[in-house]
Amino acid sequence: MATYNVTILCGACKCPAQTVANPKPHDKVTCPRCNRSDRFDNVHRTVGEHVQYETARALNESMARATRGSRFVKFKPKHLPQRSFRWIAG
Numbered sequence: 001m002a003t004y005n006v007t008i009l010c011g012a013c014k015c016p017a018q019t020v021a022n023p024k025p026h027d028k029v030t031c032p033r034c035n036r037s038d039r040f041d042n043v044h045r046t047v048g049e050h051v052q053y054e055t056a057r058a059l060n061e062s063m064a065r066a067t068r069g070s071r072f073v074k075f076k077p078k079h080l081p082q083r084s085f086r087w088i089a090g
């Protein structure tokens, strides 16, 4: 399983989630503030989706900035629906 070198934050309160060191897929990840909890494999997948989403959004923004005012390059940003994530990368 690929690992992201990020902190897992609760999507609701942006609080760092608590889990064991080197969590296994079945280990619980818990938010100490609102007690939201999930298996690590689910959390890991959600955080991965969040990273991809943020990357796509950042790319959209930098492309829009880079091509602004250009008569030669017309950049049409990909539509990214507003999403919320149960868990996010910190």
Ligand SMILES: [Zn+2]
Residues within 6 Å of the ligand: 010, 011, 012, 013, 014, 015, 031, 032, 033, 034, 035, 036
């Ligand atoms: Zn929380």
